[in-house]
Amino acid sequence: MIHLWPLRVYYEDVDLAGIVYYANYLKYLERGRSEMVREAGISQLEMKAAGLVFAVRRVEADYLKPANYDDELVVETRLDRLKGASFDMPQRVLRGDDVLLAARIKVVIIDSQGRAARLPADIRAKVTAITASDS
Structure with missing residues (x-):
């Protein structure tokens, strides 16, 4: 499954x-x-009520081209490398066919004490369904 989320760049998003x-x-x-x-x-x-949350452990990002005020962008997200307590989420930010940013995010599941926790079976099934539909 490739998830696409559209967004527009607002004035508050840009620098000088x-x-x-x-x-x-x-x-x-x-x-x-x-x-x-x-x-x-x-x-x-x-998940939080059950004492579990997703947390970003690592971000690798390559900034390839700039986005500007009022651009229409799309965030593309995939899910892969599912392990017991973590998974990777490759992401890109696109403007049309141009890739502006390419990133790889490692997400871990942690318990209320901040320790790594295995994905519960019901959530694992939903995550597995996402991964399988991307093939």
């Missing part, structure tokens, strides 16, 4: 040069991941 400030891409990526998880039927609020 008129291009998207680099840290704002991390916000765009987070929103793209959150929307993908939501559409997969995984409630992060229910």
Whole structure:
């Protein structure tokens, strides 16, 4: 499954040069991941109530081209490398056919004490369904 989340660049997103400030891409990526998880039927609020949360462990990002004020962008998110307590989410930010940013995010599941935790079976099934539909 490739999830696409559209967005527009607002004035608040840009720096003095008129291009998207680099840290704002991390916000765009987070929103793209959150929307993908939501559409997969995984409630992060229910997970938190059960003492589990998703946490970003690693971000690798290549900034390839700048985005500008009022650009229409798309955050593309995939899910792969599912392990017991983690998975990778490759993401890209696109403007039309142009790749502006390519990133690889490692997400871990942690318990309320901040320790790594295995994915519960019901969430694993939903995550596996996402991964399988991407093939």
